[in-house]
Amino acid sequence: MFSNIPKGTRDFSSIEMKKRNYLIQTIRRKFELFGFYPIETPSIENLSTLIGKYGEEGDSLMFKLLHSGNFLRKISNKALIYDLTVPFVRYVVMHQNEIVFPFKRYQIQPVWRADKPQKGRFREFYQCDADMISFSWSLWDEIELIQLCDEIFTELNFPIIIYINHRDVLEGLVKMAGIENHLCKDFTISLDKWNKIGRNLVKKEMLKKGISSFSFEKVAFFLDMEENFYNKEKHLTVALQSSEKGRKGIQDLSFIYKNIENISLKKAKLEWNLSLARGMNYYTGTILEIVPFNNSISIGGGGRYDQLANLFGMNNISGVGISLGLDRIYLAMEHENLFQSIPSKVLFINFGNEEVLHAYKIIKFLRKKGISTQLYPHADKIGKQFRYANDNNIPFAISIGKNEIDKNKIRMKNIQKRTEKEYDSINDVLNQLT
Amino acid sequence: MFSNIPKGTRDFSSIEMKKRNYLIQTIRRKFELFGFYPIETPSIENLSTLIGKYGEEGDSLMFKLLHSGNFLRKISNKALIYDLTVPFVRYVVMHQNEIVFPFKRYQIQPVWRADKPQKGRFREFYQCDADMISFSWSLWDEIELIQLCDEIFTELNFPIIIYINHRDVLEGLVKMAGIENHLCKDFTISLDKWNKIGRNLVKKEMLKKGISSFSFEKVAFFLDMEENFYNKEKHLTVALQSSEKGRKGIQDLSFIYKNIENISLKKAKLEWNLSLARGMNYYTGTILEIVPFNNSISIGGGGRYDQLANLFGMNNISGVGISLGLDRIYLAMEHENLFQSIPSKVLFINFGNEEVLHAYKIIKFLRKKGISTQLYPHADKIGKQFRYANDNNIPFAISIGKNEIDKNKIRMKNIQKRTEKEYDSINDVLNQLT
Numbered sequence: 001m002f003s004n005i006p007k008g009t010r011d012f013s014s015i016e017m018k019k020r021n022y023l024i025q026t027i028r029r030k031f032e033l034f035g036f037y038p039i040e041t042p043s044i045e046n047l048s049t050l051i052g053k054y055g056e057e058g059d060s061l062m063f064k065l066l067h068s069g070n071f072l073r074k075i076s077n078k079a080l081i082y083d084l085t086v087p088f089v090r091y092v093v094m095h096q097n098e099i100v101f102p103f104k105r106y107q108i109q110p111v112w113r114a115d116k117p118q119k120g121r122f123r124e125f126y127q128c129d130a131d132m133i134s135f136s137w138s139l140w141d142e143i144e145l146i147q148l149c150d151e152i153f154t155e156l157n158f159p160i161i162i163y164i165n166h167r168d169v170l171e172g173l174v175k176m177a178g179i180e181n182h183l184c185k186d187f188t189i190s191l192d193k194w195n196k197i198g199r200n201l202v203k204k205e206m207l208k209k210g211i212s213s214f215s216f217e218k219v220a221f222f223l224d225m226e227e228n229f230y231n232k233e234k235h236l237t238v239a240l241q242s243s244e245k246g247r248k249g250i251q252d253l254s255f256i257y258k259n260i261e262n263i264s265l266k267k268a269k270l271e272w273n274l275s276l277a278r279g280m281n282y283y284t285g286t287i288l289e290i291v292p293f294n295n296s297i298s299i300g301g302g303g304r305y306d307q308l309a310n311l312f313g314m315n316n317i318s319g320v321g322i323s324l325g326l327d328r329i330y331l332a333m334e335h336e337n338l339f340q341s342i343p344s345k346v347l348f349i350n351f352g353n354e355e356v357l358h359a360y361k362i363i364k365f366l367r368k369k370g371i372s373t374q375l376y377p378h379a380d381k382i383g384k385q386f387r388y389a390n391d392n393n394i395p396f397a398i399s400i401g402k403n404e405i406d407k408n409k410i411r412m413k414n415i416q417k418r419t420e421k422e423y424d425s426i427n428d429v430l431n432q433l434t
Numbered sequence: 435m436f437s438n439i440p441k442g443t444r445d446f447s448s449i450e451m452k453k454r455n456y457l458i459q460t461i462r463r464k465f466e467l468f469g470f471y472p473i474e475t476p477s478i479e480n481l482s483t484l485i486g487k488y489g490e491e492g493d494s495l496m497f498k499l500l501h502s503g504n505f506l507r508k509i510s511n512k513a514l515i516y517d518l519t520v521p522f523v524r525y526v527v528m529h530q531n532e533i534v535f536p537f538k539r540y541q542i543q544p545v546w547r548a549d550k551p552q553k554g555r556f557r558e559f560y561q562c563d564a565d566m567i568s569f570s571w572s573l574w575d576e577i578e579l580i581q582l583c584d585e586i587f588t589e590l591n592f593p594i595i596i597y598i599n600h601r602d603v604l605e606g607l608v609k610m611a612g613i614e615n616h617l618c619k620d621f622t623i624s625l626d627k628w629n630k631i632g633r634n635l636v637k638k639e640m641l642k643k644g645i646s647s648f649s650f651e652k653v654a655f656f657l658d659m660e661e662n663f664y665n666k667e668k669h670l671t672v673a674l675q676s677s678e679k680g681r682k683g684i685q686d687l688s689f690i691y692k693n694i695e696n697i698s699l700k701k702a703k704l705e706w707n708l709s710l711a712r713g714m715n716y717y718t719g720t721i722l723e724i725v726p727f728n729n730s731i732s733i734g735g736g737g738r739y740d741q742l743a744n745l746f747g748m749n750n751i752s753g754v755g756i757s758l759g760l761d762r763i764y765l766a767m768e769h770e771n772l773f774q775s776i777p778s779k780v781l782f783i784n785f786g787n788e789e790v791l792h793a794y795k796i797i798k799f800l801r802k803k804g805i806s807t808q809l810y811p812h813a814d815k816i817g818k819q820f821r822y823a824n825d826n827n828i829p830f831a832i833s834i835g836k837n838e839i840d841k842n843k844i845r846m847k848n849i850q851k852r853t854e855k856e857y858d859s860i861n862d863v864l865n866q867l868t
Contacts, residue, residue: 004528005478005483005524006476006479006480009476009477011474011475011525011528011529013529014471014472014473014539017472017473017474018471020474021472032806033801033807034806034808035779035781035806035807035809035828036808037448037452037826038448039446039447039451040446040451042444042445043443043477043544043546044440044497044557045439045440046439049439063499064500065497065499065500066497066498066500076500078440080499090439091445093437094445095447098447100822100825100826102812102822104808110477112477112478124476134811134812136812136814137812138811140784140790140809140811140812141811144809151801262794263794263798312437345469347469350574353689356574357693357697360696360697364697367468367585372467372468373468374468374469374470374538376536377575377578378536378570378571378572388536392471
């Protein structure tokens with residue numbers, strides 16, 4: 001019988017899991033360092049919670065569940081979660097009476113999308129989200145999130161650029177360029193591809209959608225501008241002066257940018273990217289996107305969403321957050337060779353039941369000292385046992401055969417160096433291992 | 435709009451998550467200490483992988499998925515995983531050429547069952563599994579697993595009993611009692627309830643199923659026996675002498691018991707429980723069950739399964755493993771008040787943008803020192819900010835207002851003690867916090 005797994009899902013080997021756990025633990029530690037608290041929401045939500053929050057595309061990519069049993073007639077009213085933001089907002093609304101606001105939480109969980117599997121795009125993947133929900137509104141949230149990303153990726157030794165933009169600036173651009181309201185969404189969707197497909201293809205797309213060449217060029221003028229933040233700010237403040245929203249957007253970005261510059265980042269770079277729009281329907285203010293320094297594949301994003309909770313009947317709350325794609329980070333770091341190899345422990349050679357029992361106190365002692373020690377389960381040929389250590393990158397193997405028992409010695413082999421030595425005491429062995 | 439989550443699923447608050455993470459980290463650390471390596475398999479598997487491995491009940495409790503999109507006609511061929519053992523065996527078969535045998539892995543992941551939700555029984559819950567797959571066969575695996583459980587629950591300060599039994603002993607009992615082969619399954623299912631529903635109800639069930647009163651009493655004689663391991667061993671060796679399997683089962687248990695007694699356990703107790711049968715179809719040898727010392731709710735179990743991989747076309751391999759129920763452990767520890775409260779960090783009071791910017795270096799310094807520090811995002815009333823610290827169990831709040839800036843001081847409040855003090859330097863503050 002042939003065994004396989006569903007398309008777009010993956011098995012992770014031990015070597016991969018060690019690296020993934022290293023990423024998760026680093027991200028978790030930094031989230032907590034910044035005062036975000038862990039919560040967890042179910043993998044399954046009611047369809048009514050999820051549908052209509054991600055736009056049409058999102059709705060069609062939802063993994064729906066059958067009711068239990070074999071009855072296809074039972075129509076599904078549940079689905080696997082599509083991201084962590086909507087479940088989080090649902091959580092806030094449902095638990096609003098127990099929660100202390102402002103509420104800062106993080107979640108590290110898998111999400112599912114019935115998307116076409118591609119390189120680097122999976123149907124099951126992990127997101128790492130940090131969000132904050134408040135009844136009032138502060139741009140210090142954005143500043144904290146940017147500092148947080150800087151901390152995480154500095155720790156990972158992974159150079160990133162944080163792109164920032166603002167939905168209100170995009171609205172200002174639309175107004176300035178004289179683009180009709182009903183084309184606004186098409187405009188931003190195409191604009192967002194600027195870095196991926198380039199100026200010409202974006203223009204082609206926009207023209208096809210009914211945006212005039214004149215409008216396109218008016219906007220493109222600013223996207224072509226290779227200026228620092230302050231010059232962009234100057235030019236755009238003039239250009240968008242007739243749009244109240246546009247001016248407000250620029251002001252927000254300016255506040256964030258100036259404070260970040262004052263506080264200073266460690267390794268990350270903050271850059272105003274006018275083409276950044278992001279797909280998620282729910283963003284209403286700042287938008288963030290994280291890309292590695294030397295390629296343009298997004299490894300995370302976020303922004304401010306002010307109306308999402310309205311959909312659940314809770315008004316006047318503002319949310320802002322960042323979502324990191326664990327799998328994308330993994331692939332990018334693997335590609336750049338940024339993972340350190342993880343060292344390992346001891347294999348206890350099995351010479352038979354009596355010998356093992358006699359020497360088991362050594363296993364217990366090493367484990368007590370926190371040294372990961374495994375007993376080879378069978379009294380297989382010694383060569384096979386050493387090969388097992390070698391194949392699993394276990395650096396040391398301890399042998400206690402009849403000989404060693406008689407002489408009251410401990411024999412330990414360094415697998416890589418192929419050297420072997422006899423020790424008089426457990427403590428000598430321990431010194432060698434730590 | 436009313437917000438809710440599907441029946442049998444749960445939200446976990448920060449306080450719950452801190453405890454859950456503590457459990458997971460303890461279990462993970464001990465798994466690795468014993469030389470198990472982490473892997474992860476998808477939440478979704480092909481139906482063909484899962485169906486027929488758990489018995490009829492299992493098949494009917496599978497959560498099946500629809501194909502993507504809205505098309506009910508597309509019949510589901512995928513399902514959410516039901517446990518971690520079957521996906522693990524599928525993993526071994528699929529990756530047999532990359533794996534070094536004996537293969538020791540652990541997994542900590544959610545599984546799903548479309549079961550009737552009850553107190554302590556959920557539709558989505560976490561299992562923590564450690565298993566080993568080999569081409570040869572060693573009872574040291576069982577001994578290592580028992581030591582592992584002892585380590586974990588000693589670390590958690592949670593007294594447990596590890597019940598052990600053997601499928602071959604059960605077969606021996608069936609033979610000795612003259613129970614017909616086709617009633618064997620019914621017999622073990624009823625026997626397994628001995629500790630839950632008691633002798634009388636088990637008898638009633640067995641009679642109803644067609645097992646004679648005579649047969650029942652022949653078996654019950656040994657279950658009533660309140661003897662230590664060695665006396666049980668002595669009596670059963672005589673009683674089951676005509677059953678080769680029965681004798682083999684007793685021998686296995688005896689080997690395990692004697693070695694464990696020699697090596698000695700820290701806090702756990704190992705006990706031979708003749709009624710232990712466990713539901714999972716796939717066990718073929720030893721069976722293990724873990725229960726808290728003072729109640730009989732199972733918090734984990736395991737055993738040896740020798741034919742599971744045959745179903746995937748890979749013969750001659752033996753598996754043995756243990757599965758811990760994170761949610762059951764959580765509930766039991768919560769009930770016994772075994773969780774330590776987890777201490778926390780610093781709230782940085784917000785007096786306005788200028789003050790925050792001026793003092794942000796203190797936030798950066800504290801975070802650099804690993805102290806979780808959060809900035810209150812808005813310049814809300816001070817009372818509200820302190821209340822936030824109190825409600826979130828944040829023990830310290832640092833205030834840097836105009837006053838403190840002028841005097842070059844740092845004001846810190848101990849929230850629980852309601853004391854406040856001015857410090858001259860960041861290092862003095864740090865001393866107070868560490």
